[in-house]
Amino acid sequence: MQKRSSIVKMEEKTGRSGALCFVxxxxxxxxxxxxxxxxxxxxxxxEDPQKGRTSPAPMPAPQEAEFSETIQPDPVTLFRYSALTFNGHRIHYDVDYAxxxxxxxGLVFHGPLTATLLxxxxxxxxxxTPKRFSFRGLAPIAGNAPFQIQGRPEGHSMALWARRADGAMAMQADAVF
Incomplete structure (x- = not known):
């Protein structure tokens, strides 16, 4: 088997939190x-956050979950996932840097790991196993507070999301079966 990765698009934008680059x-x-x-x-x-600048308020997660599980982040899991995926970004293992x-x-929970849990x-x-799965990160999960992975069926698909401890939606996903 061979894996080939290539950059197919880069776009600079300005969002609620400042300059962004989408790759x-x-x-x-x-x-x-x-x-x-x-x-x-x-x-x-x-871009690096500016000192004293407040972050925009995140979108609240849906209230009508039919099933839910609690995930407890811990530094060892984040370090191991970083090693497994060759992700050397310090936000996942160096709390002072984060x-x-x-x-x-605090330490930032991996978005792809959240998607895998969902x-x-x-x-x-x-x-x-779903035939198709898509997800979008909406707000970071940081620190060691537990968060929920939740969902509900919607016909032949399933709406899934990650709810942070503060009630914000960290990730939304859709699985088609």
Missing amino acids: TVRHEISQNGQIALSEDHDIVYR RQVEGYE VDLGRRMVGK
Whole structure:
């Protein structure tokens, strides 16, 4: 098997929190010259936060979950996931850097790990693997406060989301079965 990753798009924008750079990376996994899996990974890079600037209020998570599980972040899990995914960003393992340089309240929980927890929750609730899964990060999960992964069925699909301890929606996802 071969994996090929390429940047397919870069776009600079200004958002509620300042300057942003959106980068789309396409990952293609192939075997014997045939693509078996293709994924577009959208990554958002933001400018360093300005001292004294307040962050915009995050969107609240839905109240009508039919199922929910609590996740307790811990530094060891974040470090291991960083190693597993070759992600060397210090916000996931250096709490002083995350707080003092990036302005988070503590270590930042990995977005892809949150998405993995959500798709697994949907899989366990339905009893089969989804045909399609998409997700979007909306607000970071930082610090060691527990958060919930939640969802509800919607026809042949499932709405899934991650709810931070403060009630904000950290991630929304959709799984089609």
